[in-house]
Amino acid sequence: MEISRNEELVLRYLLSRKSSGPVRELEITIKGLSDREISSAVSWLESKQLIDIDKEVNTRIQLSDEGLEFIESGLPEENLFLLLEEKGKVSVKECMESLGAKNGKIALAQLSRFGLKPKEGEISLLNAEKVKSEIDERKKFLQSVKSGNGPISEEQVEHFRKRENVITIKAQTTRLASINADGENYLKTHKDVDRIDFLTPEMIASEEWRGKRFRAYDLNTPVERIQSASKHPMTYLIDKVRQIFLSMGFREMKGHYVEYSGWNMDALFIPQDHPARDMQDTFYLNATKEFEFEHPEILKVLKKVHESGMEGYPGWQYSWNEKRARELLLRTHTTVSTIRYLYENKEPPLALFSVEKVFRHESVDWKHLAELHQIEGAVHSKDANISTLKWLMRIFYESLGFKDIKFLPSYYPYTEPSIDVVVKINGKEVELGGSGVFRPEVTRPLGLKEPVIAWGLGLERLAMIYYNLSDIREIYNSDLDWLKNFRLIP
Numbered sequence: 001m002e003i004s005r006n007e008e009l010v011l012r013y014l015l016s017r018k019s020s021g022p023v024r025e026l027e028i029t030i031k032g033l034s035d036r037e038i039s040s041a042v043s044w045l046e047s048k049q050l051i052d053i054d055k056e057v058n059t060r061i062q063l064s065d066e067g068l069e070f071i072e073s074g075l076p077e078e079n080l081f082l083l084l085e086e087k088g089k090v091s092v093k094e095c096m097e098s099l100g101a102k103n104g105k106i107a108l109a110q111l112s113r114f115g116l117k118p119k120e121g122e123i124s125l126l127n128a129e130k131v132k133s134e135i136d137e138r139k140k141f142l143q144s145v146k147s148g149n150g151p152i153s154e155e156q157v158e159h160f161r162k163r164e165n166v167i168t169i170k171a172q173t174t175r176l177a178s179i180n181a182d183g184e185n186y187l188k189t190h191k192d193v194d195r196i197d198f199l200t201p202e203m204i205a206s207e208e209w210r211g212k213r214f215r216a217y218d219l220n221t222p223v224e225r226i227q228s229a230s231k232h233p234m235t236y237l238i239d240k241v242r243q244i245f246l247s248m249g250f251r252e253m254k255g256h257y258v259e260y261s262g263w264n265m266d267a268l269f270i271p272q273d274h275p276a277r278d279m280q281d282t283f284y285l286n287a288t289k290e291f292e293f294e295h296p297e298i299l300k301v302l303k304k305v306h307e308s309g310m311e312g313y314p315g316w317q318y319s320w321n322e323k324r325a326r327e328l329l330l331r332t333h334t335t336v337s338t339i340r341y342l343y344e345n346k347e348p349p350l351a352l353f354s355v356e357k358v359f360r361h362e363s364v365d366w367k368h369l370a371e372l373h374q375i376e377g378a379v380h381s382k383d384a385n386i387s388t389l390k391w392l393m394r395i396f397y398e399s400l401g402f403k404d405i406k407f408l409p410s411y412y413p414y415t416e417p418s419i420d421v422v423v424k425i426n427g428k429e430v431e432l433g434g435s436g437v438f439r440p441e442v443t444r445p446l447g448l449k450e451p452v453i454a455w456g457l458g459l460e461r462l463a464m465i466y467y468n469l470s471d472i473r474e475i476y477n478s479d480l481d482w483l484k485n486f487r488l489i490p
């Protein structure tokens with residue numbers, strides 16, 4: 001262990017003083033060091049156990065407003081007593097007139113404790129000796145408090161403590177420092193005054209550091225641990241997912257929270273009476289003004305394919321309502337971004353992905369959220385087929401550390417075939433999302449020439465396994481302990 005020059009100065013001073021004394025005194029006596037430097041040196045010396053610090057608690061008594069006033073114009077009981085000495089008898093009325101209502105009351109109350117109580121409206125002088133000596137004691141006490149020297153009687157402190165607004169009592173802690181045996185020993189065994197604590201540019205230029213000893217760093221000095229800023233576990237996971245797709249050459253797309261039903265549903269061949277379009281499942285916007293539908297040319301196309309299909313495909317066979325396609329909603333899935341992006345960029349081959357938020361009118365429970373993220377993706381290519389899709393899903397989850405993947409047949413109005421992706425972990429099977437090959441009723445009307453495979457996977461479900469959470473809501477609880485110490489499972 002080494003000590004700094006400042007610490008050494010303080011330690012040497014304490015050695016010369018020997019006896020324990022207030023830290024404040026060091027600040028006054030040690031020249032050339034600021035109060036802060038001294039107090040920091042004292043703290044270091046204390047943590048290095050070279051000095052002892054004791055605490056002394058002192059009470060400080062001061063006069064309050066009335067105490068000051070009583071010194072100026074006499075204690076109320078004193079003034080009443082003087083009046084009694086002069087007249088022998090004083091009526092309550094006279095007392096009040098002479099002392100004022102407030103002090104008059106105090107005087108009466110104080111003197112009545114000595115038996116000087118009003119009888120039939122008059123007080124007579126009694127026990128004069130005793131009263132006089134007590135009043136003298138009280139006056140002396142107030143004087144001593146005022147001057148800050150002279151004896152302080154405990155009895156008087158007790159007395160005035162109970163009287164309102166005469167004195168205030170404050171506790172004051174003084175830190176006392178003294179050098180201990182280890183400190184003395186340290187100074188005996190370390191005599192190198194010529195040591196360099198701080199190397200300055202000037203010292204380097206003048207080379208005066210040559211031949212001198214440097215202060216060593218003490219790597220064992222205890223320092224407080226600080227928590228540096230870190231990524232939120234979800235940000236961490238999102239970045240990881242993005243990295244996987246980007247490294248495979250996928251292009252990242254960004255969509256919008258607010259979408260047209262026409263793009264979110266109709267363009268994906270979801271019939272207008274589909275239960276997922278219900279208000280029970282979807283947040284619709286209460287738009288007061290009608291917005292221009294983006295790419296209105298598709299409305300005609302959608303009407304045709306929904307109502308009567310196309311060559312070889314019968315469509316849904318119902319009367320399609322354009323108004324419903326124009327309604328605004330909070331997107332319920334990011335497949336809306338995929339279909340829009342593909343329409344705006346029709347040239348294959350194209351590999352797309354996004355990790356973005358979607359909204360569902362769900363009641364929140366341990367495995368459902370109303371606001372969640374989807375890992376969306378699609379490949380538009382002549383080579384896109386169900387095997388490519390399964391292969392991609394495997395690669396993706398394997399990159400995250402999940403080796404055991406299962407596919408289940410499923411159904412979505414816009415894909416055929418459709419498969420759900422299930423991850424097996426610790427004997428449990430967790431459904432992570434849907435995927436499939438877009439139906440011709442989706443691709444052909446929008447002018448997409450090659451097959452499209454697509455998927456939409458739950459990010460929060462994945463996070464539950466990834467971070468070993470039993471309740472999906474824990475992700476957004478902002479539990480600081482978890483945020484600081486989260487561990488990855490696979």
Ligand code: PHE
Pocket residue numbers: 332333334335412415418433434435436454455456457
């Ligand atoms: N959009 C579907 C969902 O939200 C998932 C999906 C995406 C299914 C793409 C098939 C194709 O659950």
